[in-house]
Amino acid sequence: MENILKLTQINKSFPGVKALSDVNLTVKKGEVHALVGENGAGKSTLMKIISGAYKKDSGTVWFDGKEIENTTPKQSEMMGISIIYQELNLIERISVAENVFIGRYPMKHGMVQWKKMYQDAQKLFDEYELKMDAHSLVRSLTMAQKQMVEIIKAVSINAKIIIMDEPTSSLSGKETESLFRIIRKLKSRGVAVVFITHRLDEIFEICDHMTVLRDGHYVGERDIKDITKDEMITMMIGRELTQQYPERTNPIGEVTLAVKNITDGSSRVKNVSFEVHKGEVLGFYGLVGAGRTETMRMIFGVDPLAGGEIFINGEKHVIRSPRDAIHFGMGFVTENRRDEGLFLRSSVRVNTVMVALRKILKKGFINYRIEADVAKKYVDMLHTATPSIDQKTMFLSGGNQQKVVLSKWLFSDSDIIIFDEPTRGIDVGARREIYEIINALVADGKTVVMISSDMEEIMGVSDRILVMYEGTIAGEIQKEDFSQDLITKYAVGERSVRV
Amino acid sequence: MKLKSNKNMFALIMDKLGSWSLLILIGVVMAFANSKFLTSSNILNVLRQIAVVTIGAVGVSFVILGGGFDLSTGMIATFAGCNSAALIVNHGWPILPAMLFAIAIGVVIGSINGVLITHMKIAPFICTLGMQYVVNGLILVTTKSVPITGLPEAYLYLGRGFIFDVFPVPVAIMLLFVLVGHILLKYTIFGRSIIAIGENEVAAKLSGLNVNLVKVAMYAFCGFCVSCAGIVLAARLSSGQPTSGADLSLQAIAAVYIGGTFQGSVVNTMAGALVWGFMNNALNLMNVNAYWQKVALGIIIIIAVLFDAFRAKLAMQKKS
Ligand SMILES: Nc1ncnc2c1ncn2[C@@H]1O[C@H](COP(=O)(O)OP(=O)(O)OP(=O)(O)O)[C@@H](O)[C@H]1O
Ligand SMILES: [Mg+2]
Numbered sequence: 001m002e003n004i005l006k007l008t009q010i011n012k013s014f015p016g017v018k019a020l021s022d023v024n025l026t027v028k029k030g031e032v033h034a035l036v037g038e039n040g041a042g043k044s045t046l047m048k049i050i051s052g053a054y055k056k057d058s059g060t061v062w063f064d065g066k067e068i069e070n071t072t073p074k075q076s077e078m079m080g081i082s083i084i085y086q087e088l089n090l091i092e093r094i095s096v097a098e099n100v101f102i103g104r105y106p107m108k109h110g111m112v113q114w115k116k117m118y119q120d121a122q123k124l125f126d127e128y129e130l131k132m133d134a135h136s137l138v139r140s141l142t143m144a145q146k147q148m149v150e151i152i153k154a155v156s157i158n159a160k161i162i163i164m165d166e167p168t169s170s171l172s173g174k175e176t177e178s179l180f181r182i183i184r185k186l187k188s189r190g191v192a193v194v195f196i197t198h199r200l201d202e203i204f205e206i207c208d209h210m211t212v213l214r215d216g217h218y219v220g221e222r223d224i225k226d227i228t229k230d231e232m233i234t235m236m237i238g239r240e241l242t243q244q245y246p247e248r249t250n251p252i253g254e255v256t257l258a259v260k261n262i263t264d265g266s267s268r269v270k271n272v273s274f275e276v277h278k279g280e281v282l283g284f285y286g287l288v289g290a291g292r293t294e295t296m297r298m299i300f301g302v303d304p305l306a307g308g309e310i311f312i313n314g315e316k317h318v319i320r321s322p323r324d325a326i327h328f329g330m331g332f333v334t335e336n337r338r339d340e341g342l343f344l345r346s347s348v349r350v351n352t353v354m355v356a357l358r359k360i361l362k363k364g365f366i367n368y369r370i371e372a373d374v375a376k377k378y379v380d381m382l383h384t385a386t387p388s389i390d391q392k393t394m395f396l397s398g399g400n401q402q403k404v405v406l407s408k409w410l411f412s413d414s415d416i417i418i419f420d421e422p423t424r425g426i427d428v429g430a431r432r433e434i435y436e437i438i439n440a441l442v443a444d445g446k447t448v449v450m451i452s453s454d455m456e457e458i459m460g461v462s463d464r465i466l467v468m469y470e471g472t473i474a475g476e477i478q479k480e481d482f483s484q485d486l487i488t489k490y491a492v493g494e495r496s497v498r499v
Numbered sequence: 500m501k502l503k504s505n506k507n508m509f510a511l512i513m514d515k516l517g518s519w520s521l522l523i524l525i526g527v528v529m530a531f532a533n534s535k536f537l538t539s540s541n542i543l544n545v546l547r548q549i550a551v552v553t554i555g556a557v558g559v560s561f562v563i564l565g566g567g568f569d570l571s572t573g574m575i576a577t578f579a580g581c582n583s584a585a586l587i588v589n590h591g592w593p594i595l596p597a598m599l600f601a602i603a604i605g606v607v608i609g610s611i612n613g614v615l616i617t618h619m620k621i622a623p624f625i626c627t628l629g630m631q632y633v634v635n636g637l638i639l640v641t642t643k644s645v646p647i648t649g650l651p652e653a654y655l656y657l658g659r660g661f662i663f664d665v666f667p668v669p670v671a672i673m674l675l676f677v678l679v680g681h682i683l684l685k686y687t688i689f690g691r692s693i694i695a696i697g698e699n700e701v702a703a704k705l706s707g708l709n710v711n712l713v714k715v716a717m718y719a720f721c722g723f724c725v726s727c728a729g730i731v732l733a734a735r736l737s738s739g740q741p742t743s744g745a746d747l748s749l750q751a752i753a754a755v756y757i758g759g760t761f762q763g764s765v766v767n768t769m770a771g772a773l774v775w776g777f778m779n780n781a782l783n784l785m786n787v788n789a790y791w792q793k794v795a796l797g798i799i800i801i802i803a804v805l806f807d808a809f810r811a812k813l814a815m816q817k818k819s
Contacts, residue, residue: 302705326707340705343698354695354706357688365686408706
């Protein structure tokens with residue numbers, strides 16, 4: 001089959017970083033092409049060069065038989081290149097339909113045809129079998145739903161190639177299935193897809209071919225049918241990764257956090273109760289929208305409790321704000337790093353110390369030396385790819401931003417840490433490092449609660465799993481009973497037990 | 500390639516110098532254009548002129564960097580000047596208690612702004628606009644719109660005195676405020692919290708910062724600074740003038756914006772005030788008509804803000 005896109009010898013530098021060195025990429029018509037590599041390998045940068053968001057320093061880009069040079073995002077969209085960026089780019093205050101057609105509203109006699117726009121948008125959602133009201137405001141949607149809107153927006157352009165930069169990172173199994181359905185449909189129409197993901201299983205499910213980048217260099221490409229997962233990992237990280245989920249042997253102690261019948265007053269969280277122990281990793285699984293994040297937000301004092309009680313180390317506490325929660329020894333690694341986790345205009349060092357400012361005081365004043373030492377320590381420990389600790393976090397790759405968020409909670413030294421999708425957008429090598437950090441935390445007598453929509457991960461990391469379904473805890477599963485089948489049954493509400 | 504690295508150099512210099520580069524530009528041009536410009540008496544004179552605004556602008560910087568806004572500062576300043584004068588002249592209070600009391604009133608007004616904005620969720624612009632009228636009214640009620648004269652020498656020293664007969668006292672006070680403001684902003688949890696809240700309030704809350712308290716405190720601190728500015732102003736004018744500070748709010752805000760808010764700091768705010776002061780001075784020295792001076796100063800504000808936006812863009816241009 002003929003090539004739709006061919007990139008050769010692409011180079012791109014940022015101040016202090018050589019993001020791409022002589023990278024090649026060839027995508028055929030109707031192919032689903034995986035682009036893989038560690039965090040900061042240069043995947044997003046390469047895609048932004050194709051879309052015209054960045055200018056390459058050198059190299060050639062061929063698209064649809066023509067060499068293209070310095071296009072703007074608008075021009076490349078007109079040529080048939082559509083892109084879903086890694087970070088969501090929707091406008092929160094307007095409707096789903098307006099977002100889908102932004103910049104190309106249907107017009108007649110100089111007037112926007114609102115009705116037609118809503119109908120067209122609704123038609124698109126229906127065509128791809130997505131439950132979505134074209135009139136709803138974007139800000140009322142969950143992360144996963146917003147991601148689906150981005151996908152539909154990209155699809156609606158009728159592009160010849162669609163670039164998807166980590167579209168599944170905030171989706172759970174069910175939505176990922178919908179996305180794959182969409183991709184198959186596109187493929188059957190001869191549309192090519194470049195698919196970036198850190199969840200390797202997805203590549204085996206949907207992709208035909210793959211290209212690997214490492215540290216901004218082209219490492220090689222393979223047909224998916226000719227490669228195993230281990231080989232893929234070795235290509236990505238340059239060494240073998242023997243065991244994805246490290247063993248844990250620490251003892252589990254007394255109850256540290258107990259939640260009794262908490263309710264949010266609407267139907268998102270209904271009478272949730274559970275206990276976690278010292279030295280334990282408690283996994284929370286569920287479909288997106290099952291109420292896991294909402295539950296944790298209430299426990300952490302972000303949203304008010306409408307009812308229920310929270311006990312920490314056996315004592316009942318009223319937690320009115322995150323500040324209270326932190327005071328009682330809790331930490332919360334939030335899911336949405338750009339809006340809730342990071343100060344994007346601030347540097348890595350400023351972000352790292354933000355929760356525990358007290359710890360960098362000397363005689364009552366902030367000590368920049370201590371701050372630098374702390375930031376360096378966590379950059380080294382998590383292998384965060386950044387040219388320096390003074391780099392503004394907005395310039396880090398997605399996965400490295402996530403590592404900065406983790407650093408800030410590790411430095412705060414909480415006893416009970418809630419992780420909400422901690423490996424979202426994180427590469428396999430770094431995932432393993434995060435699992436090791438979680439192990440080190442529980443070995444140190446801390447308590448970990450982890451929300452994850454990744455089935456394999458939740459089974460690999462947890463000592464016990466709670467599955468939520470529509471705001472309630474549908475089931476509890478002990479380690480010896482872990483099975484994909486059982487978890488799924490609870491998650492879709494086919495089975496439930498009172499716990 | 501050459502061009503690109505030049506551009507990066509340029510970006511770096513802009514990033515480091517900010518509005519100081521505007522100041523240098525004015526200095527260099529004027530040094531050639533007018534021989535009086537670079538004399539120490541002229542420079543001290545300009546510093547004296549901007550002292551009051553800068554003292555207030557230190558507080559206003561905190562509010563703006565913390566994501567807020569304050570239009571009531573000019574009136575709070577005037578109120579403090581008139582109150583202290585009235586207490587001394589009409590009620591026979593000693594100087595220090597009178598000043599402290601007047602400043603305390605300013606802090607209370609600032610705190611009320613803070614509470615209304617954080618707890619009642621009123622938009623800062625409107626809230627402080629309202630407060631400006633309230634305080635203006637109170638000034639007219641308490642002074643009956645008559646200036647309060649007859650202030651003692653010790654009071655006047657704050658605005659008109661010289662240290663060792665050369666260095667103006669208000670300039671010394673200004674430098675002290677800039678220094679303290681700088682330390683507060685860069686070296687304390689309070690300052691860090693302000694920057695964090697200004698940047699991302701949600702993340703600040705989730706990081707356990709006491710967002711509401713910090714916001715109230717920042718308006719209170721602003722009330723403190725502008726009240727002090729108001730007292731220095733009264734001392735300079737030798738009287739509590741009910742209409743003296745009307746322009747101060749906007750001048751202080753202008754100083755903060757000319758100084759730049761993208762990577763704002765108290766020192767940059769001082770640079771902003773200096774740009775304003777020296778520009779004024781340069782226009783005077785060149786005998787520009789007073790009406791045209793206003794036009795020129797307005798243009799300076801707009802250029803400075805464009806310049807700051809340009810810096811922000813340079814710093815972020817690699818972003819999609
Ligand atoms: N605008 C920018 N300014 C400076 N450096 C940048 C910028 N964008 C990316 N980089 C750097 O370029 C490198 C490649 O980043 P890129 O975002 O392409 O990585 P990625 O492969 O998409 O990683 P991830 O899997 O974490 O999303 C990183 O080291 C990153 O810090
Ligand atoms: Mg990326």
